[in-house]
Amino acid sequence: MTTGAQTPHPARPRRSRLRTLLPLGVAAWLVLEIWLLTVVAGASNGLVVFLILAAGLVLGSVVIKRAGRRAFRNLTETLQRQQGGMPPEARPDSEGNGLTMLGGLLLIIPGVLSDAAGLLLLVPPVQKAVSRSAQRTFERKLREAGQGPFGDAFQQARIHRPDGKVVPGEVVRDEPGTAPGDTTQGPRPPLTR
Numbered sequence: 001m002t003t004g005a006q007t008p009h010p011a012r013p014r015r016s017r018l019r020t021l022l023p024l025g026v027a028a029w030l031v032l033e034i035w036l037l038t039v040v041a042g043a044s045n046g047l048v049v050f051l052i053l054a055a056g057l058v059l060g061s062v063v064i065k066r067a068g069r070r071a072f073r074n075l076t077e078t079l080q081r082q083q084g085g086m087p088p089e090a091r092p093d094s095e096g097n098g099l100t101m102l103g104g105l106l107l108i109i110p111g112v113l114s115d116a117a118g119l120l121l122l123v124p125p126v127q128k129a130v131s132r133s134a135q136r137t138f139e140r141k142l143r144e145a146g147q148g149p150f151g152d153a154f155q156q157a158r159i160h161r162p163d164g165k166v167v168p169g170e171v172v173r174d175e176p177g178t179a180p181g182d183t184t185q186g187p188r189p190p191l192t193r
Helices: 017-043 046-083 097-108 112-121 124-145
Strands: 156-160 166-170
Touching (some): 017 112, 046 097, 046 112, 097 112
Antiparallel strands (some): 156 166
16 A cells, blocks of 8 residues: 555665675785785796696696595495495595595685695695584584574564564465365366466
8 A cells, every 4th residue: 555655764684794704805815815926926937926826726626536536436335335235334534525625626726825725625634623623613503503594484484574574473374175174175277377
């Protein structure tokens, strides 16, 4: 219903820290990478910079290829064991394929800092430390989240009003034939147009 009165626009929700700081961090990282490449080029020459970038590309490609093959081989062996009726066994060497691939990707990305981070991720003790840290962080976030907004997404609905208020509610669908005492009304028509 239009009354001619202007409704105030709801205030924009605050951006999360990640959405604010991530673009700034990426921009600072890019500037630092370019600056480090110019420092290396000034200390030696352009050919050395080109060789560093080419070596990173080749080494990163090899690392990703090996980690991918190892992951695929582990998957194939696990599926064959399950089809044979044997339970899959835990593999100590299967951990770190994702971090190895991430290290290879960082090696492929041109830059000195990304190459150093990629090489660090290829060292097994660093992989284990990063993996443990990521697992602890993930588990803590899951505990903090508790019953999140998607846990009961099919049971709750939120109505956003023009004035910015959120009205929580439940979706209740009363269709004939769905209640325990109702009888069905015959077959339904097909859903084609």
